[in-house]
Amino acid sequence: MIYPEYxxxxxxxxxxxxxxxxxxxxxxxxxxxxxxxxRDGLIDASSSCFVDISLLKQLDGITEESENIRIGALTTFxxxxxxxxxxxxxPDLVAAAKxxxxxxxxxxxxxxxxxxxxxxxxxxxPSLAAHFAKAEVANSKGSRLLNISDVFAGPKKTTLAxxxxxxxxxxxxxxxxxxxxxVGTFKKIGxxxxxxxxxxxxxxxxxxxxxxxxxxxxxxxxxxxKIIEVRNISKILSGKKVSxxxxxxxxxxxxxIASPIDDFRSTAEYRQxxxxxxxxxxxxxxxxx
Amino acid sequence: MEKNIKFxxxxxxxxxxxxxxxxxxxxxxxxxxxxxxxAGCEQGECGSCTVIIDGKIVNSCIFPVGQAEGSxxxxxxxxxxxxxxxxxxxxxxxxxxxxxxFCTPGIILAVxxxxxxxxxxxxxxxxxxxxxxxxxxxGYSKIFSAIKKAAVYMRTKK
Ligand SMILES: Cc1cc2nc3c(=O)[nH]c(=O)nc-3n(C[C@H](O)[C@H](O)[C@H](O)COP(=O)(O)OP(=O)(O)OC[C@H]3O[C@@H](n4cnc5c(N)ncnc54)[C@H](O)[C@@H]3O)c2cc1C
Ligand code: FES
Ligand code: FES
Numbered sequence: 001m002i003y004p005e006y007x008x009x010x011x012x013x014x015x016x017x018x019x020x021x022x023x024x025x026x027x028x029x030x031x032x033x034x035x036x037x038x039r040d041g042l043i044d045a046s047s048s049c050f051v052d053i054s055l056l057k058q059l060d061g062i063t064e065e066s067e068n069i070r071i072g073a074l075t076t077f078x079x080x081x082x083x084x085x086x087x088x089x090x091p092d093l094v095a096a097a098k099x100x101x102x103x104x105x106x107x108x109x110x111x112x113x114x115x116x117x118x119x120x121x122x123x124x125x126p127s128l129a130a131h132f133a134k135a136e137v138a139n140s141k142g143s144r145l146l147n148i149s150d151v152f153a154g155p156k157k158t159t160l161a162x163x164x165x166x167x168x169x170x171x172x173x174x175x176x177x178x179x180x181x182x183v184g185t186f187k188k189i190g191x192x193x194x195x196x197x198x199x200x201x202x203x204x205x206x207x208x209x210x211x212x213x214x215x216x217x218x219x220x221x222x223x224x225x226k227i228i229e230v231r232n233i234s235k236i237l238s239g240k241k242v243s244x245x246x247x248x249x250x251x252x253x254x255x256x257i258a259s260p261i262d263d264f265r266s267t268a269e270y271r272q273x274x275x276x277x278x279x280x281x282x283x284x285x286x287x288x289x
Numbered sequence: 290m291e292k293n294i295k296f297x298x299x300x301x302x303x304x305x306x307x308x309x310x311x312x313x314x315x316x317x318x319x320x321x322x323x324x325x326x327x328a329g330c331e332q333g334e335c336g337s338c339t340v341i342i343d344g345k346i347v348n349s350c351i352f353p354v355g356q357a358e359g360s361x362x363x364x365x366x367x368x369x370x371x372x373x374x375x376x377x378x379x380x381x382x383x384x385x386x387x388x389x390x391f392c393t394p395g396i397i398l399a400v401x402x403x404x405x406x407x408x409x410x411x412x413x414x415x416x417x418x419x420x421x422x423x424x425x426x427x428g429y430s431k432i433f434s435a436i437k438k439a440a441v442y443m444r445t446k447k
Contacts, residue, residue, distance in 0.1 A: 003290075036333065036351065107345045108351075
């Protein structure tokens with residue numbers, strides 16, 4: 001077996017100094033995607049370098065800032081699914097983490113890897129899009145914030161330059177009116193009940209009092225080349241009570257904006273068929289009397 | 290580019306000189322002779338290669354051995370104490386929760402981590418704990434009842 005070059009920096013500064021010239025850089029976090037690509041020959045080992053970032057402890061963990069919640073890129077989905085801070089501010093992301101992979105996968109899979117892998121079926125991504133989260137991207141010269149959707153150039157392609165690393169995800173905290181609560185959930189359809197890569201998925205995040213909606217944000221996964229934010233749903237529901245008529249209007253918006261494709265996992269027709277019921281299920285779960 | 294990598298395996302320090310991107314599964318089986326760790330799908334799907342690293346279950350088939358440096362790893366062989374099987378192992382045998390046995394090491398390690406956390410797991414918690422381990426033989430119901438029995442046994446013995 002041919003292995004790629006391998007380096008294991010111990011700090012971010014150490015990282016920039018160590019990059020080899022002329023090699024394609026792959027950051028090795030949990031390796032749950034990378035190992036499969038390596039085995040399947042999707043990575044040309046001889047011209048690649050795996051930069052193992054697992055020792056960069058400053059990239060691990062969830063912290064509360066005055067305006068934001070900050071999730072380090074190395075934070076695993078098992079940590080996310082147990083986080084009290086995220087249950088409070090991003091219940092939809094917690095719901096996604098709970099159905100992401102098996103327990104063995106969730107112990108390894110990181111949020112940075114989910115973004116870096118740039119699959120439109122990545123389970124964290126609809127939630128992050130629904131929260132208008134930003135990825136903090138760093139290179140040797142400094143760092144910048146990118147909208148999650150701007151990290152994606154297309155399926156499995158990012159807009160990051162070779163060697164640019166995602167250091168964290170920054171999620172703005174929502175303001176909650178007195179008497180209202182933050183709710184959110186994530187739903188996906190796969191080939192079996194649990195632990196499966198999505199054929200279609202939806203994240204719904206809202207601030208509600210029973211059926212009255214103060215704020216709502218919805219994003220769809222796996223029904224287009226990128227994650228799709230359904231912005232018009234907030235126009236339909238904000239300041240209103242959820243009703244069957246308004247739910248139908250929301251579904252019309254989803255039908256308009258979803259642009260699924262056929263691939264090895266499913267067909268465009270199936271995805272188009274299931275995405276609206278999936279949304280309705282999610283909405284009914286979190287908005288109720 | 291091989292590297293010296295040291296970790297604790299079933300309580301004993303071991304050292305290997307291998308490429309850090311080699312999978313932990315291959316290192317355990319090929320370099321250290323620990324064939325009790327089973328190679329199934331080798332793509333993170335089936336859980337037969339499960340080991341416990343620093344208290345957490347992982348699939349060793351997609352785990353770079355370079356990240357094992359300094360950690361403590363437990364395989365199914367590490368559950369026996371002085372030649373005596375662990376209660377979970379004994380109860381799996383008594384309950385007929387083992388047929389071909391290929392999935393068993395991984396499942397028992399997943400159960401070990403569950404029962405380390407709680408000796409009163411709910412049904413859903415049990416199902417979730419072993420949901421990353423596929424069994425092609427038993428249909429899971431005997432595995433499920435063995436886990437319930439092991440929990441009760443370990444709880445009353447405590
Ligand atoms: C059996 C199995 C089941 C799975 N189930 C699911 C599922 O249900 N839902 C789901 O969404 N995914 C699933 N996955 C895919 C995978 O686990 C996730 O995409 C995971 O989040 C990847 O994280 P990682 O840390 O393992 O990434 P790695 O494999 O280490 O890296 C993945 C990619 O991201 C890049 N990368 C990693 N970290 C960074 C960073 N900090 N900055 C820039 N780039 C980075 C790498 O270079 C690489 O291209 C599954 C995978 C397997 C093997
Ligand atoms: S052999 Fe590792 S998960 Fe199947
Ligand atoms: S006993 Fe044969 S796979 Fe489980």
